[in-house]
Amino acid sequence: MRIARAMGRYRWYYLMMLPGLLYYLIYHYIPMGGLLIAFEHYNLGKGIWGSEWAGLDNFRIIFSSPEFPRLMRNTLLISLYRIVFNMLPDILFALMLNEIRVRWFKRVIQTVTYGPYFLSWVIVYGLVFAFLAPESGIVNYFLKEMGGQPVNFLAEKEYFRPMIILTDIWKSTGFGAIIYLSALSTINPELYEAAVVDGAGRWRQIWHVTLPGIREVFVLLLILRIGHILDAGFDQIYIFLNARVYEVGDIIDTWVFRRGLEELEFSVAAATGFFKSVIGFVLVLGANRLARKWSGSGIW
Numbered sequence: 001m002r003i004a005r006a007m008g009r010y011r012w013y014y015l016m017m018l019p020g021l022l023y024y025l026i027y028h029y030i031p032m033g034g035l036l037i038a039f040e041h042y043n044l045g046k047g048i049w050g051s052e053w054a055g056l057d058n059f060r061i062i063f064s065s066p067e068f069p070r071l072m073r074n075t076l077l078i079s080l081y082r083i084v085f086n087m088l089p090d091i092l093f094a095l096m097l098n099e100i101r102v103r104w105f106k107r108v109i110q111t112v113t114y115g116p117y118f119l120s121w122v123i124v125y126g127l128v129f130a131f132l133a134p135e136s137g138i139v140n141y142f143l144k145e146m147g148g149q150p151v152n153f154l155a156e157k158e159y160f161r162p163m164i165i166l167t168d169i170w171k172s173t174g175f176g177a178i179i180y181l182s183a184l185s186t187i188n189p190e191l192y193e194a195a196v197v198d199g200a201g202r203w204r205q206i207w208h209v210t211l212p213g214i215r216e217v218f219v220l221l222l223i224l225r226i227g228h229i230l231d232a233g234f235d236q237i238y239i240f241l242n243a244r245v246y247e248v249g250d251i252i253d254t255w256v257f258r259r260g261l262e263e264l265e266f267s268v269a270a271a272t273g274f275f276k277s278v279i280g281f282v283l284v285l286g287a288n289r290l291a292r293k294w295s296g297s298g299i300w
Contacts, residue, residue, distance in 0.1 A: 037266055037267050039058070044266075062268060062275065070247065074251050075229075075230055075253075076229065078164060078165075078237070078251060079229045082165065082233070083222070086169055086176070090177050090180060091214070095184075095206065098181065114174045116170055116171045116172075124167055124239075134154075154240075155242055156245075157245050167240075168236065184213065184214060186213070192209055223291060232251045241254060
């Protein structure tokens with residue numbers, strides 16, 4: 001009865017929640033039934049219930065593949081680079097915006113830096129191609145004008161990972177700073193006033209008031225990123241990837257795309273996704289436990 005009364009009292013709030021709940025139910029929970037094909041020799045004609053049971057054969061195919069060590073290495077390295085080099089610019093940019101006192105200038109900077117986030121990776125690749133193309137790119141044009149030789153940045157292994165990280169920083173830093181700006185706005189102004197009374201300058205205030213104020217948000221985002229460490233950014237990698245940089249750029253998701261959609265090995269692709277989900281779940285649990293032990297805060 002108490003539940004019924006509460007639902008009746010807050011019915012309009014529950015009604016507003018309904019579209020979001022239906023979205024997650026239809027597109028995130030119901031499709032989990034498809035994980036069964038990870039343990040089957042899936043056949044499109046026979047369907048999920050008619051396909052032969054394979055046990056762990058699909059997982060053996062993944063782990064015994066000669067490409068698997070390279071895929072894991074590339075995926076982990078690119079993901080770690082994203083964590084290290086993407087989170088710090090977000091924080092630094094949020095701190096710089098927080099120090100701007102001229103509101104119109106702050107809004108202009110925010111608008112300009114948020115813009116790239118809403119560009120697709122296809123458009124970003126087009127911009128990169130315009131700058132780095134071996135024959136017509138602006139960078140190579142200046143190299144040739146200065147007497148140098150053009151460099152094929154897009155097809156050289158040593159440039160691939162830096163290019164991926166730099167373009168990701170350019171695209172996402174402005175938007176990523178939003179969360180930290182929101183956290184900064186919740187810090188009690190009296191803490192800054194007390195710091196000023198104690199003789200703290202701006203740097204001391206940032207170190208002793210601002211950074212501790214966003215620590216929990218940073219830990220939360222770090223845990224979430226660790227949970228997705230095997231997701232190295234399929235859309236970006238797939239757009240930038242070419243055969244000459246497979247050794248350093250081919251990741252688990254691009255391999256799954258080729259095996260699952262191009263070669264129609266749906267069971268192997270599903271088994272890989274299941275493996276990634278289990279690893280991500282374990283990493284989230286471990287990272288949350290370590291965060292609670294070292295910093296006293298976590299997701300739960």
